Amino acid sequence: MRLSPPAVLFALIGGAGLALPLVQFKANRIVPGEGIGLADLPQGWGTAVLSGAILAAACWARWSAALRMAAAVAGLVAVTLSLGVGASQLTPEGNSLARVSPSSGFWLLLLAFGLMLADAANRLRPSLSLRWLLLAGAMVLAAGMLTSGLLDGVSVMREYASRRDLFLREAQAHLALAFGSLGLALLAGIPAGIAIFQAPRWRGPVLGVLNILQTIPSLALFGIMIPVLGWVAATLPGAAWAGLSGIGTFPALVALFLYSLLPVVSNTLSGLSGVPAAVRDAALGLGMTRMQVLAQVLVPLALPVLLAAVRIVLVQNIGLAVIAGLIGGGGFGTFVFQGLNQTAMDLVLLGALPTIALALVAGIALDLLVQGARKGAA
Amino acid sequence: MTGRILPVLAGLALLAFLTAPTAFAPLFRPFTRNDAPAIYTQTSLLSLTLSHLAIVALAVAASTLVGVTLAILVTRPAGREFLPLARTVTAVGQTFPPVAVLALAVPVLGFGSGPTLVALFLYGLLPVFENALAGLTCQPPPVAEAARAMGLTPTQRLWQIDLPLALPLLLAGMRLTAVISLGTATIGSTVAARTLGEVIIAGLLSSNTAFVLQGGLVVGILAVLIHHGFQAAERRVRGRMGLA
Numbered sequence: 001m002r003l004s005p006p007a008v009l010f011a012l013i014g015g016a017g018l019a020l021p022l023v024q025f026k027a028n029r030i031v032p033g034e035g036i037g038l039a040d041l042p043q044g045w046g047t048a049v050l051s052g053a054i055l056a057a058a059c060w061a062r063w064s065a066a067l068r069m070a071a072a073v074a075g076l077v078a079v080t081l082s083l084g085v086g087a088s089q090l091t092p093e094g095n096s097l098a099r100v101s102p103s104s105g106f107w108l109l110l111l112a113f114g115l116m117l118a119d120a121a122n123r124l125r126p127s128l129s130l131r132w133l134l135l136a137g138a139m140v141l142a143a144g145m146l147t148s149g150l151l152d153g154v155s156v157m158r159e160y161a162s163r164r165d166l167f168l169r170e171a172q173a174h175l176a177l178a179f180g181s182l183g184l185a186l187l188a189g190i191p192a193g194i195a196i197f198q199a200p201r202w203r204g205p206v207l208g209v210l211n212i213l214q215t216i217p218s219l220a221l222f223g224i225m226i227p228v229l230g231w232v233a234a235t236l237p238g239a240a241w242a243g244l245s246g247i248g249t250f251p252a253l254v255a256l257f258l259y260s261l262l263p264v265v266s267n268t269l270s271g272l273s274g275v276p277a278a279v280r281d282a283a284l285g286l287g288m289t290r291m292q293v294l295a296q297v298l299v300p301l302a303l304p305v306l307l308a309a310v311r312i313v314l315v316q317n318i319g320l321a322v323i324a325g326l327i328g329g330g331g332f333g334t335f336v337f338q339g340l341n342q343t344a345m346d347l348v349l350l351g352a353l354p355t356i357a358l359a360l361v362a363g364i365a366l367d368l369l370v371q372g373a374r375k376g377a378a
Numbered sequence: 379m380t381g382r383i384l385p386v387l388a389g390l391a392l393l394a395f396l397t398a399p400t401a402f403a404p405l406f407r408p409f410t411r412n413d414a415p416a417i418y419t420q421t422s423l424l425s426l427t428l429s430h431l432a433i434v435a436l437a438v439a440a441s442t443l444v445g446v447t448l449a450i451l452v453t454r455p456a457g458r459e460f461l462p463l464a465r466t467v468t469a470v471g472q473t474f475p476p477v478a479v480l481a482l483a484v485p486v487l488g489f490g491s492g493p494t495l496v497a498l499f500l501y502g503l504l505p506v507f508e509n510a511l512a513g514l515t516c517q518p519p520p521v522a523e524a525a526r527a528m529g530l531t532p533t534q535r536l537w538q539i540d541l542p543l544a545l546p547l548l549l550a551g552m553r554l555t556a557v558i559s560l561g562t563a564t565i566g567s568t569v570a571a572r573t574l575g576e577v578i579i580a581g582l583l584s585s586n587t588a589f590v591l592q593g594g595l596v597v598g599i600l601a602v603l604i605h606h607g608f609q610a611a612e613r614r615v616r617g618r619m620g621l622a
Contacts, residue, residue, distance in 0.1 A: 005459045115463065118470065122462040215601035217561040219578045220594025227409070227587045319475025326568065327582060336481050340569060345485045352478040363473035 002061040014055040017108030028097040041086035068120035075113040088153030101155035155346040173330030177321040185260030193268025210262040225251035252329030260313040267309035271302025304373040311366035318359045406588035430573040437498035445506030494566030502555035509551025513544025553608035
């Protein structure tokens, strides 16, 4: 019998996960908790046996990629649901202080099945449309589990339940920061990229300045924006009226915008430079004006490289927007830093997990878009 | 020529500022309000800078060691099965926001420099691994054939051909890692790591722009210097190999 080496690794990780406590039970959210293993949870042994069986059986090299994928999804769902069920059963009725949070065992099992899923997805070599379907399916599944109420007993979800309105507001702020700064960067960066494409002697200075902007640590750039924008709002007539101010979301938006400029400008430039001169000459030979060549030939051909910049910027900004929470700019960072200050890790998770999920989905979706655009351009 | 003089000047200015920060107070005075101190003096800036650099250097060294080892493993016949998976994990891992990784490391490691080190190490693994992998796999085919024709054993080939040829790309990966880590380490001060972020955060909390500026400037100049240093090393290695 031939073994699949990656699957053996997943089994080892998962095995460690089964041996370690799945959840931590705490009488309130501050005190240290006691760990409880999957098999010791009420009705947890079923999941423990299932997970162990999947992890062990998958070591057999003959398993097909599709079967591996289905098994990994089954494992992920089973472990997550066990966490939810265990949490609601461990929490005493009517006790709003007790917290049951996921522990090392849960994260390791999640990692094992997640790796198995990634490995299977690789081996399956899915077509572009199938990958979109898989992404959509994963999102629907995750949303379904979150809204089913089965996970409501888990600490993170209880933190969520007690501040639902705030969470939705911060989620909106986070998205507005990430997408707003991306939009602004595209509006300013694409024309700038086109301009330096047509005026080569400006390339050095413009890219140099943008490069230096990138070296300023994000924390400092966010901080510097507060007084700078406060000063602009106070001195420039009409600035305050236009919503410019040194407090709130605005400084974070400007800081993210500045970080986004380099990828957009440099990718616009390299996308345009990558179009073969023969193509440009042919378009000019057809009697197109320079503007027509730019709009109908160069920009469409440079689209994949531009989309790659959008991916870099969006993933980066979703992550950096967390820092806005430190300067009162809103977003998921509010929970992360509040949680760190109160050493309430459930609150940190409430901020960190949606940020990671958002960055992952944005990264995968834009990768697929880039590949689609490459196919279209080729 | 200016490309060489500027980093040297910036380095000298930085050194002067770190050894005698109070001498620069007049420069930062305009950025304070209500007679707040212009220079951060609670901890010596020099010691914060050294501790910042130490954390970054340690993290970069660890990620390089582990990243290169992993890249070697997945490019050997025994580890080939892991190659596609390793690529996926690297791509996915890089979408994880560094701040989130940092925050999640706190419950495991507690507050202090520990979580920062781990977050920087994990985050730095990815560029190093990716570049080492590219360096080890993207060799021109004649090189591999020549090595085989010379009768080199796999180990000899690894040490004498593969790794030296991968060095420029590896250095580029280390450069990326070092520059990213330098900036990200400042965020470590939100979990009480001893880095220059302390200065910036003190500035944010007391609305003292001078603190924010000096913390940011020191980190920024360090990043530019490290960037230049690695680029010079890359050029030198490339030149020695005749790759130009």
